[in-house]
Amino acid sequence: MRGSRRRSVAIAAVSSVAFLAIIGVAIVNAPGWPRVRDSFFNAEVFAASWPVMLQSFGVNVQLFLIAEVLILGWALVVAVLRSTPGPVFFPIRVLAMIYVDVFRALPGILVIFILGFGVPALRLPGVPRDPFFWAVVALVLLYSAYVSEVYRAGIESVHPSQTAAARSLGLGQLQALRFVVLPQAVRRVIPPLLNDFIGLQKDTVLVSFLGTVDLFNRAQIRQSATFNYTPYLVAALIFLVLTIPLARLTDWLVARDARQRAVTGGVR
Amino acid sequence: MTAGGEVLRIEGLHKSFGSLEVLRGIDLTVAAHEVVCLIGSSGSGKSTLLRCINLIEPIDAGRVVVEGEDITAPGVEVDRIRRKIGIVFQAFNLFPHMTVLGNVTLAPRKVLGKTRAEADDEAAALLQRFGLADKRREYPDRLSGGQQQRVAIIRALAMRPSLLLLDEVTSALDPELVAEVLDVIRELAAGGMTMVIATHEMSFARDIAHRVGFLDGGRILEQGPPSEILSAPKEPRTRQFLQRVIQAGRL
Numbered sequence: 001m002r003g004s005r006r007r008s009v010a011i012a013a014v015s016s017v018a019f020l021a022i023i024g025v026a027i028v029n030a031p032g033w034p035r036v037r038d039s040f041f042n043a044e045v046f047a048a049s050w051p052v053m054l055q056s057f058g059v060n061v062q063l064f065l066i067a068e069v070l071i072l073g074w075a076l077v078v079a080v081l082r083s084t085p086g087p088v089f090f091p092i093r094v095l096a097m098i099y100v101d102v103f104r105a106l107p108g109i110l111v112i113f114i115l116g117f118g119v120p121a122l123r124l125p126g127v128p129r130d131p132f133f134w135a136v137v138a139l140v141l142l143y144s145a146y147v148s149e150v151y152r153a154g155i156e157s158v159h160p161s162q163t164a165a166a167r168s169l170g171l172g173q174l175q176a177l178r179f180v181v182l183p184q185a186v187r188r189v190i191p192p193l194l195n196d197f198i199g200l201q202k203d204t205v206l207v208s209f210l211g212t213v214d215l216f217n218r219a220q221i222r223q224s225a226t227f228n229y230t231p232y233l234v235a236a237l238i239f240l241v242l243t244i245p246l247a248r249l250t251d252w253l254v255a256r257d258a259r260q261r262a263v264t265g266g267v268r
Numbered sequence: 269m270t271a272g273g274e275v276l277r278i279e280g281l282h283k284s285f286g287s288l289e290v291l292r293g294i295d296l297t298v299a300a301h302e303v304v305c306l307i308g309s310s311g312s313g314k315s316t317l318l319r320c321i322n323l324i325e326p327i328d329a330g331r332v333v334v335e336g337e338d339i340t341a342p343g344v345e346v347d348r349i350r351r352k353i354g355i356v357f358q359a360f361n362l363f364p365h366m367t368v369l370g371n372v373t374l375a376p377r378k379v380l381g382k383t384r385a386e387a388d389d390e391a392a393a394l395l396q397r398f399g400l401a402d403k404r405r406e407y408p409d410r411l412s413g414g415q416q417q418r419v420a421i422i423r424a425l426a427m428r429p430s431l432l433l434l435d436e437v438t439s440a441l442d443p444e445l446v447a448e449v450l451d452v453i454r455e456l457a458a459g460g461m462t463m464v465i466a467t468h469e470m471s472f473a474r475d476i477a478h479r480v481g482f483l484d485g486g487r488i489l490e491q492g493p494p495s496e497i498l499s500a501p502k503e504p505r506t507r508q509f510l511q512r513v514i515q516a517g518r519l
Contacts, residue, residue, distance in 0.1 A: 165361035168322050169375035169427060170351035179374060183365050 038228075045230040049222050053234050056218035060204040063132065063214070067139040067204075068197060075144040079151035080177065096148075103145035108206055112138045116210040131210035143200050150192045154185030191257065194250040198243055215239075273300035274336075275431050275462045276321065281330035283313075283320055290316045292486035294330070298431070301460040305473035305494070308483035309509060314466035315358075317483070318433045321464070322355045335430060351379060354424030355433040358440050360416045362408040362423070368395070369404040372423045380427070387426075394422045398452055414445030418452055425456075432456070434465040470513055474498050482506045 027033060081089075082096040103111070115138045120129035128134070158181045166176035208217035215235050222231035274297060281294040290313045298304050306314045319325045321332055323339065323346050332340045339349045363371050372394065373387035382390075395401045398418055408416055417437055424432060434453065438446045450472050457463065457476050467473055473480055474494045481491035484505050490497060501507050 161357065161359060161361045162363065164324055165357065165363070166374075167347075168324060168350055168353075168355045169423070170347050170379040171375060172347050175378050179378060180363055184363075187365065 040229050040233055042228050042230040045222075045226050045228045046234060049226075049231045050234050053215060053218050053222065053231065054238065056213055057215040057238055059132070059207065059212060059214040060201075063135060063139070063204045063207055064201050067136050067143070067200060070136070070140045071143045071147055071200070072193075074140060075147035076151055076182075078144060078148035079155060082148065082152055083155050083177075085173070100145045100148055103141050104149075106142070108138070108142050108203055109209065111142055112206045112209060131212050132207065135204075135207035135210060135212065138206070139200065139203065142203075143196060146196050147193065150189050150196065151185065153192075154189035155181060157188055158184045188257075191250050191254045194246060194253070198246055198250070201243055201246070202239065274298070275300050275302075275334065276464070277331075277333040278317075278321070279331045279333070281317070281320060281332065282328045283316055283325060284328055290486055291320065291327075294486075294488060296481065296488060296491075298462060298464060300462055302478050303457050303461075303463045303465065303476055304479045304481060305477035306464065306466045306481050306483055306488075307468070307470065307473060307497075307509075309512075312483040313486045314483055315435050318355060318435045318464065318466055321431075322353050322433055323349060324355075347379070351427055352429055353431045353433065354427055354429035355435065356417070356420050356424050356437050358436040360408070360413075360420045360440070362416055362420055364408050367405050367407055368400065368411070368419050371408070371419060372426050375423070376426050391422070391426055394425055398422055398455075412445060413441045414448045417441065417449045421449075421452055421456075430462065432461055432463045434463060434467070436466050436468065438467070438469060468513075470498060470510075482509065484509070 078096050078099060081092050082100070084092060112135060116131050116134040119127060119134065155177075162180050162184070163176050166180040167173075171179065205214060205216040208214050208220075211217075213221070215238060219231040219235040223229060276296070276298040278294050278296040281291055282289070283291040294313075294317060296304070306317065308314055316325060320327050321334075327340055330340070331338055334349065334352060337349075338344070363374070366374065369388065369391055372391040373382075373384070376382045376387040376390065377384060392401065392404065395404055398421075400415065400418060400422070403411060403415060403419075408419070411419065417440075421434075421437070437453075438449050441449065446469070450469065453463070453465070453472075454476060465473070465477070477494045479491055480494045480497040481488045482497060482501070482503070482505075483489070484503075489505055490501065490503050497506065498510065501510060
């Protein structure tokens with residue numbers, strides 16, 4: 001068993017190296033490769049660009065971190081409001097539903113423009129005009145609509161008998177939600193939540209349309225200054241380095257979840 | 269407690285799910301320290317009756333009176349009533365994300381406002397009494413079915429209920445695990461706990477019950493001491509039911 005496994009790993013490694021080598025040789029020998037190399041993979045431009053670009057990337061990271069925390073909180077509120085039982089809360093459920101419907105339907109760039117250009121143009125006293133602020137607001141509104149649905153799926157995946165058990169012990173509706181349902185629900189939706197956050201990381205570049213110099217805007221500036229496209233490749237590389245580990249982590253969590261479910265055998 | 273030490277009185281209880289009438293006029297009185305076993309085929313309404321007593325299911329007509337208070341009257345604070353009535357389910361329904369100790373102490377802490385130390389001590393004493401002291405740090409999925417069900421019973425006991433409802437608590441267990449759960453219930457009966465037990469374990473009912481009620485088609489067709497109901501039933505339906513149980517080798 002063990003030997004055959006080692007053998008398949010060796011075969012996979014050799015075949016991958018050979019495959020990549022063939023592709024590499026084919027590309028490098030293709031007509032026009034020198035021109036592609038000079039404008040996309042220019043070593044000098046790369047060396048000159050990446051430090052300042054990494055610095056601009058700080059804006060994206062900041063935006064991502066602030067928005068993420070706010071989304072986790074606000075989306076949970078929306079999800080809980082949508083799951084409130086009883087006829088008294090009907091209007092609240094409808095409001096939450098309309099919110100989710102609207103912000104899932106709108107293109108992100110539209111919301112960013114309306115909030116980032118439109119609201120400051122009103123010149124209302126006390127209303128911030130900082131584009132970064134409005135980018136945070138737009139991303140939180142947009143992504144909370146998705147994330148609240150993820151939460152809600154988690155809440156609904158917890159069997160009603162859990163709530164019944166909690167209520168039968170005298171816990172109130174909110175206590176049952178807080179101590180019994182939500183801890184189980186949140187644990188189950190961590191992989192899809194991470195998935196949404198990969199999307200959020202990428203969409204932080206939308207702030208550049210409001211004139212803030214983030215990674216994307218910096219890449220554009222560098223491109224115009226050097227007449228070379230390497231800065232875009234640098235930007236792409238920076239996003240890859242950040243996003244791929246998160247994607248692998250998500251996969252690992254999903255696999256672990258499946259293993260655990262197999263062990264418990266779906267008793268519950 | 270009212271005169272005569274009556275803990276539970278049910279009068280003319282009706283309950284329907286849609287067009288299906290599950291309970292059709294239940295009358296039942298349970299005195300303090302009394303153990304009443306409800307028997308009857310699946311679908312006869314045993315579980316629904318217990319769920320109605322604990323207000324998990326709203327009732328359509330009739331009254332449920334617990335310790336002299338009409339708990340089915342409009343405006344009654346449901347959570348306060350449920351503290352007095354414990355229920356244990358067929359499927360255990362332990363909280364999988366909490367340890368045994370967490371399961372047992374949640375309600376005493378959050379509902380009765382006990383401190384963690386206080387709740388932990390009481391839970392430890394209960395776990396000790398029912399032979400689960402070494403399992404307190406385990407999560408439910410690390411326990412056998414019998415152990416899980418014992419924890420579920422202890423979780424209900426931790427609220428010090430004046431009435432305990434047991435809903436076919438051994439039906440989901442492997443045969444060799446049934447005894448340990450029944451032993452716990454026997455000990456509770458010996459300690460004077462007032463209980464209403466829905467069960468398919470006829471010999472257990474004969475041992476433990478002060479009174480057995482046979483449910484059929486949403487009514488309590490007959491009730492009385494176990495020797496009478498299980499050995500010499502008057503109603504043909506009861507006789508027929510017991511005949512089938514004997515054939516299945518469960519009596």
